[in-house]
Amino acid sequence: MKRFLSVAGLLLVASSAPAERITELNGRHVQLYPTKNHGAGIGHNKNVNVSYHNGPVIHQAKAVAIFWGPATTWGTSTAPSPLAQAIAGFFAQFGATPQYNVITQYYDLGGSVQRGLATTYWIDNSTPPQNVTDATIQGEVVRAIGSVGLDANTVYEVFLPPTSYASYGSATSCGGPNLQFCAYHSDFAYSGADVKYSSMPYPSCGGCQWSGWTAAQNFEHFATHETREAVTDPDGNAWYDRQGYEAAISTSGRTWTAAASRAAE
Template sequence: MQSPLGKMKYALAFLFVLLAANFLMAQTVREGAGVNRAPDGAGHGTHEVAPSNNAQAGPIGFTVNTGNGINYNGGPVMKGTVNAYIIWYGNWNGTGSNTAATRSAIETFLGTIGGSALELVNTTYGDNTGNVSGAVHFGGSTIVSATQNLTDARVQTQVNNAITSGRLPRDTNGVYFVLSSSNINETSGFCTRYCGWHTRATLGGSDIKYSFVGNVDRCPSGCEIQTTGPNSAAVGQGGIDGMANTMSHELEEAISDPDLNAWFDSSGQENGDKCNFNFGATSTCNANGLCTASGTSAAAKYNQTFGGHNYMLQQNWRNSGGGACAQHL
């Protein structure tokens, strides 16, 4: 298949240098054009290597389907409606894409991705008591005005603070996104090693799943497939679409591998990792009139439509039919 963005000389090809520390699962940055897609699990210390022959590992009922290029490692998936929360960290009343308009658009995105064609790909994952539902509910957000850079520990602290203060509910069926404005760094490797990551921690006795995603307008070349996206408020402000892409990657992984012991392949790659920055077939803004004026003028690409918006979201690994990156079931 022709690279959907071949004219832009973007390769759908990314080297996987996975984060070894701190039990994080990360969406790695894009690599330069011309690199073949080359997953590299070297240095990945997050997971024990899964047995290569567990394709027959005991499904109870029919909720654990194996033999599709990704392995079940015994842990739970998130079932029922998954609640997504946001902690807006940094300065989200700022310039560029660090704006209230971006906050609103991202919250709309999270509030409508449930049941979308892309989200339903995740329903091919299950555990011994049930399958992922594909339902996602936006559960609320809180704003933390700050100038301090983040560390892995500070990301966790932001989640814990939001819960213990009551600004967000304590929810073991939730995914808490810490979204930083583009002036904020996450010093363990945002923009250099990853675009986002997800993990879990026991906070106040609860198994809390959370994710860091930075505003990728900090590093368009590393974390954006296009510098102007279908939802850009201005040409060159691709952060909103880039963040949505990274968030969908982390959301699918958090749901299918919430405790980092459920679904990943023998290289340690979760479903999102197996399709990192792999978008599949795309359309061009103007086709259905749902892009912003800037997205349309820049002929931005998109491959998903839901909630009245176009999005450019990487595919997800489909755990059926032998397995493949898929935009829909």
């Protein structure tokens, strides 16, 4: 028996592009959030059936914001910058919002996603390379784990300064030579655990910005999307539709409503 969630998203501020699903030869799954231009080229009906494929969700999720880069962007561990404070404040309240609680309708064989999101942050003032590859992001997550601890229910979210860009294969974020995405999430094995993480490059270009929004608000938009998808489809085998799109199909980080119904086939 396959179960479906029929989700209709009404977006009042901005539209999220459907994320591009990549499955590597080793079975590892990566979900790229495309820029506005690339997202516009991906055909996708926002009124979709997202079906369950028997994989796990994160029942009681946590999030760690990892601010990597100079104090001019993130401040320090004892004196976070206004930008770091804004993002940390967003995570602190996110788990109590309708934008997060809508995903409590998603479940696995062990139960449903629960309300609430425990959060903390970690600031690393070392200098990231200009090109922050996926392997480099994973390495930074491992460094953070050394300070904040290893937890398979945590999404480790790495925020980069404007002097760096993220890359996945040949695709890059703002500031890179092949702009295609604004953020992504995935997982990797470390010390016997399945580590969930996201790459959150600085939204420094028009393809990853919305008019009138601050850097913090643009970051929060992508954090909303990546966190919800990492919770509902952490390993790429839980909730997605027949095109591979995951649960966070329409969100602004501010105003989002959804009507969901369960049906069995």
